[in-house]
Amino acid sequence: MTASINHIVFDIGKVLIHYDPNIPYSRLIPDAAERKWFFDNVCTHDWNVEQDRGRTWADAEALLIETHPTREEHIRAFRKYWHEMVPHAYEDSVAIMEALIAEGRDVTMLTNFASDTFREAQKRFAFLTKPRGVTVSGDVGLIKPDIAIYETHTRSFSLEPAATIFIDDAPANVEGARAAGWNAVLFTGADKLRSDLADYGVRAR
CATH class of the missing domain: 3.40.50.1000 (HAD superfamily/HAD-like)
Structure with missing residues (x-):
């Protein structure tokens, strides 16, 4: 070959x-439709990829909190509970x-x-x-x-x-x-x- x-x-x-971000978020956002909206519109795959490219979590969080201030707790939870995503x-x-x-x-x-x-x-x-x-x-x-x-x-x-x-x-x-x-x-x-x-x-x- x-x-x-x-x-x-x-x-x-x-x-x-x-790896599965739904693991902690199933607890943090129990409603499946709301959780899907959150991943589709706030902590999206494309947003997370930029941390893989080297963007700091502080910068990543600040960017989203500016546009979604009412979601600050859920935004910060992505890094805070990352360890649960890799069980x-x-x-x-x-x-x-x-x-x-x-x-x-x-x-x-x-x-x-x-x-x-x-x-x-x-x-x-x-x-x-x-x-x-x-x-x-x-x-x-x-x-x-x-x-x-x-x-x-x-x-x-x-x-x-x-x-x-x-x-x-x-x-x-x-x-x-x-x-x-x-x-x-x-x-x-x-x-x-x-x-x-x-x-x-x-x-x-």
């Missing part, structure tokens, strides 16, 4: 750890990553993550310290699927693109990796990941 795979790059959110790891996919590392494979991570919440995640989930390294979008000011973040990761870790495989749960990020010359697979679960890696000659326990 391709040249031998020498580098394996994992995404983190929804690949290694669960557990995906043990099966973590086991695959750790087995690859134990076998001597070159494993790194590439993630859209705010700088501070990523460090918090590393303290909670020790396996996030085990790969050779990580490119965090909030640290470099770039986000997937911008081809520049894959190129940054390639340079930072001296990867050979054709010998690299990337694992991500978002189709756009998979396509971004392919545009950068990497091989890439869409993560839908541990069993499918094992099968996909095997197709590239990478056997994962």
Whole structure:
């Protein structure tokens, strides 16, 4: 299918750890319709992505509070209760990553993550310290699927693109990796990941 795979790059959110903003907000905004309105109009996906790009939480909160002053408490709750949004790891996919590392494979991570919440995640989930390294979008000011973040990761870790495989749960990020010359697979679960890696000659326990 391709040249031998020498580098394996994992995404983190929804690949290694669960992420769901609804978890704390189901308590904070119990009405489902109101909660949907809040995420569609106030703490939106696009707003949150800018923290992944490096915007500070203080600036992010101030921006929304200016336009939605009656929602200040709920706006500040996004960072305050972020830890509840990442309640557990995906043990099966973590086991695959750790087995690859134990076998001597070159494993790194590439993630859209705010700088501070990523460090918090590393303290909670020790396996996030085990790969050779990580490119965090909030640290470099770039986000997937911008081809520049894959190129940054390639340079930072001296990867050979054709010998690299990337694992991500978002189709756009998979396509971004392919545009950068990497091989890439869409993560839908541990069993499918094992099968996909095997197709590239990478056997994962």
